[in-house]
Amino acid sequence: MTGRFWGGLMVVVLVALLVAACGGGSAAPAQEATSACPEPNPRVEVTSTELNLFVWTEYIPQATIDCFEEVYGITVNKDEYSSNEEMYAKLSAGGANYDLVQPTDYIVALMIRQGLLQELDKSRLPIFAQLDPNYLSLPFDPDNKYTLPYQAGTDAIVVNTDAVETAPQSFADLWNPDYAGRLVMLDDSRAIIGMTLLTLGYDVNTTDPAQLEEAKVKLAELVKGVKLFDSDSPKTALIAGDVDLGITWTGEAVVAQREVPAIEYIYPTEGPILWQDNYAIPTGAPHIDAAYAWLNYSLQGDNFWRMLDEFPYTNPNLAALEFAKANHPDLYDAYINSNITNTPADVLKRGHRIQDVGAATPLYDQVWTEVKGG
Amino acid sequence: MIQSFRENRRLQGFLLILPTLLVMLVMLVLPLTLTVITSFGQRDADGNVIYTFTLENYWRLLGFTETGWDDLYLGILMRSLWLAVQTTVIVILMAYPLAYFIARAPEKRRNFLLFLVLIPLWTNFIIRIYAWVMILRGQGVLNSALGGVAGLLSIPFTPFDFYPSQGAVLVGMVYEFLPFMILPIYTSLEKIEPNLYEAAADLYANAFHTFWRVTVPLSMPGVVAGTILTFVPVIGTFVVSDILGGRQVILVGNLVQRQFLDARNPPFGSAASIILLLMTLALTLYYTRRFGLGEEIAAG
Numbered sequence: 001m002t003g004r005f006w007g008g009l010m011v012v013v014l015v016a017l018l019v020a021a022c023g024g025g026s027a028a029p030a031q032e033a034t035s036a037c038p039e040p041n042p043r044v045e046v047t048s049t050e051l052n053l054f055v056w057t058e059y060i061p062q063a064t065i066d067c068f069e070e071v072y073g074i075t076v077n078k079d080e081y082s083s084n085e086e087m088y089a090k091l092s093a094g095g096a097n098y099d100l101v102q103p104t105d106y107i108v109a110l111m112i113r114q115g116l117l118q119e120l121d122k123s124r125l126p127i128f129a130q131l132d133p134n135y136l137s138l139p140f141d142p143d144n145k146y147t148l149p150y151q152a153g154t155d156a157i158v159v160n161t162d163a164v165e166t167a168p169q170s171f172a173d174l175w176n177p178d179y180a181g182r183l184v185m186l187d188d189s190r191a192i193i194g195m196t197l198l199t200l201g202y203d204v205n206t207t208d209p210a211q212l213e214e215a216k217v218k219l220a221e222l223v224k225g226v227k228l229f230d231s232d233s234p235k236t237a238l239i240a241g242d243v244d245l246g247i248t249w250t251g252e253a254v255v256a257q258r259e260v261p262a263i264e265y266i267y268p269t270e271g272p273i274l275w276q277d278n279y280a281i282p283t284g285a286p287h288i289d290a291a292y293a294w295l296n297y298s299l300q301g302d303n304f305w306r307m308l309d310e311f312p313y314t315n316p317n318l319a320a321l322e323f324a325k326a327n328h329p330d331l332y333d334a335y336i337n338s339n340i341t342n343t344p345a346d347v348l349k350r351g352h353r354i355q356d357v358g359a360a361t362p363l364y365d366q367v368w369t370e371v372k373g374g
Numbered sequence: 375m376i377q378s379f380r381e382n383r384r385l386q387g388f389l390l391i392l393p394t395l396l397v398m399l400v401m402l403v404l405p406l407t408l409t410v411i412t413s414f415g416q417r418d419a420d421g422n423v424i425y426t427f428t429l430e431n432y433w434r435l436l437g438f439t440e441t442g443w444d445d446l447y448l449g450i451l452m453r454s455l456w457l458a459v460q461t462t463v464i465v466i467l468m469a470y471p472l473a474y475f476i477a478r479a480p481e482k483r484r485n486f487l488l489f490l491v492l493i494p495l496w497t498n499f500i501i502r503i504y505a506w507v508m509i510l511r512g513q514g515v516l517n518s519a520l521g522g523v524a525g526l527l528s529i530p531f532t533p534f535d536f537y538p539s540q541g542a543v544l545v546g547m548v549y550e551f552l553p554f555m556i557l558p559i560y561t562s563l564e565k566i567e568p569n570l571y572e573a574a575a576d577l578y579a580n581a582f583h584t585f586w587r588v589t590v591p592l593s594m595p596g597v598v599a600g601t602i603l604t605f606v607p608v609i610g611t612f613v614v615s616d617i618l619g620g621r622q623v624i625l626v627g628n629l630v631q632r633q634f635l636d637a638r639n640p641p642f643g644s645a646a647s648i649i650l651l652l653m654t655l656a657l658t659l660y661y662t663r664r665f666g667l668g669e670e671i672a673a674g
Contacts (some may be wrong), residue, residue, distance in 0.1 A: 113420060171493075181535075373624040
């Protein structure tokens with residue numbers, strides 16, 4: 001994040017200088033250079049002139065947004081969130097007028113129950129045929145009535161093999177005293193308590209207070225040796241060498257490995273935590289036609305391949321992979337040959353999915369508060 | 375009619391404060407009322423608020439649970455309070471000499487010095503805290519500098535674990551709130567009549583006595599104002615603790631935030647913020663009764 005920040009600052013300064021130099025008058029020459037945008041296929045009928053996205057921070061390539069604006073003449077307004085809970089709180093408070101959101105699996109079921117999402121009209125989504133069936137019809141939305149997959153990934157172990165002699169092979173190994181003071185963990189109560197439950201042989205979504213109590217006692221031991229909880233950018237501390245190992249998610253691990261090749265991603269023997277981010281249209285979305293146009297256009301292969309480069313997660317979009325294979329073989333090879341992005345099938349089979357635990361939610365919160373606050 | 379309006383001072387005054395009153399009503403009274411109402415409610419399985427009247431949230435916060443006494447939440451409150459006390463005391467000790475120095479500087483230079491105090495505030499608060507991460511981290515500026523010095527003296531050097539730590543949190547807090555203490559103290563020091571010092575000297579007071587019997591009492595309004603400006607925001611702050619402390623601990627600000635997000639338990643979060651509010655109010659009232667009202671709040 002910090003590295004990106006300084007880079008971002010430089011970009012801002014450069015853009016400011018450029019704008020100052022142009023006198024703000026003539027941006028036209030720059031526009032022509034970007035006219036290499038793929039044609040929409042198919043082009044859909046749109047009367048709206050705006051599209052309101054409510055999406056994860058750093059999750060959509062700017063080029064895709066620029067192209068959509070150019071091709072359809074629609075202004076894209078983008079608000080960002082950094083946790084599902086933040087997004088849910090804003091939507092359930094009412095009054096928001098977003099056309100698309102990107103909820104993760106566990107919160108989808110809750111949003112459907114609360115009537116926050118509307119059913120998709122599949123006849124308006126030819127893009128659906130290009131999605132990998134392995135990522136469709138998952139338990140949180142059995143027939144994909146409300147959502148379609150955007151990107152998927154895992155939470156698993158990350159370790160700098162230059163600094164750590166014996167790498168952990170399971171979540172349970174993280175309790176090794178040698179690792180104390182060198183660990184980074186996601187600041188995500190469900191993932192970390194869930195991981196602890198797995199080491200005890202329990203379900204990640206248990207609502208049994210006795211099992212949670214047991215997990216609490218065990219987790220409290222680990223927390224003493226955790227140097228950093230970070231759900232924003234755990235890779236920063238890994239790359240900087242502040243920590244040597246821990247738990248992080250797909251995209252962070254890929255970027256960390258690009259910077260420090262000794263960083264490896266290890267799927268624990270208990271099985272990793274699986275997750276999937278999805279697109280959905282909120283109830284009361286004001287520009288539904290633009291939302292469908294965006295879904296079809298931004299997900300088509302010749303646009304979505306950019307994700308392999310900019311936001312490397314597990315990509316459920318077959319057309320994008322094919323396009324990359326034909327046109328950007330280096331990116332495609334990197335994707336297919338990485339065990340981080342191309343999760344092995346047996347790992348997927350033993351993976352676990354977080355679900356909303358309803359009435360037990362405060363129980364998980366209490367466990368988290370106690371292990372950190374006690 | 376216009377004539378009577380011109381003479382009606384009360385009506386004029388009322389109209390003048392009306393915009394402020396409306397803002398206070400919409401931005402303060404209404405949300406606070408809603409918070410109080412919510413705090414007596416319960417959550418349903420999905421996290422929606424059920425409006426009833428139960429004291430359960432308050433009992434749980436104060437430590438009375440079904441399974442017996444549990445000081446978890448009081449402990450978090452105390453931890454936040456302790457951090458606020460530490461921050462405020464250190465900030466006073468650092469700000470007073472600086473404010474004194476500025477107030478005694480030649481008049482022409484004072485504005486320049488105050489300007490220097492304010493410059494950091496031009497940069498966003500979060501960015502300045504991240505800058506501290508860069509300075510304090512294992513391979514950061516401070517460790518590199520120390521390592522360089524150690525290298526010159528050929529002393530073996532292992533980088534210090536400055537970040538993340540609770541010490542780093544305190545450094546960040548002090549750094550953040552220092553200007554808010556310097557300014558009010560400066561304002562009261564600057565207002566002290568030089569005649570008073572001359573009078574003290576005429577009465578054979580030495581430098582220490584003059585400082586202790588004249589300067590300190592007359593600058594108390596500034597200290598009180600600065601304390602309130604520091605202490606109250608610090609209790610609820612959690613951003614500095616999250617960034618520089620590595621999110622290892624939960625402060626009362628984290629607690630409230632988690633109830634509205636991860637735990638989806640607004641009634642409990644509302645009760646926690648009401649308790650925090652009452653505690654802050656009680657401490658502030660006690661403090662101002664004890665040391666007088668901070669007249670410099672308006673000025674600072």
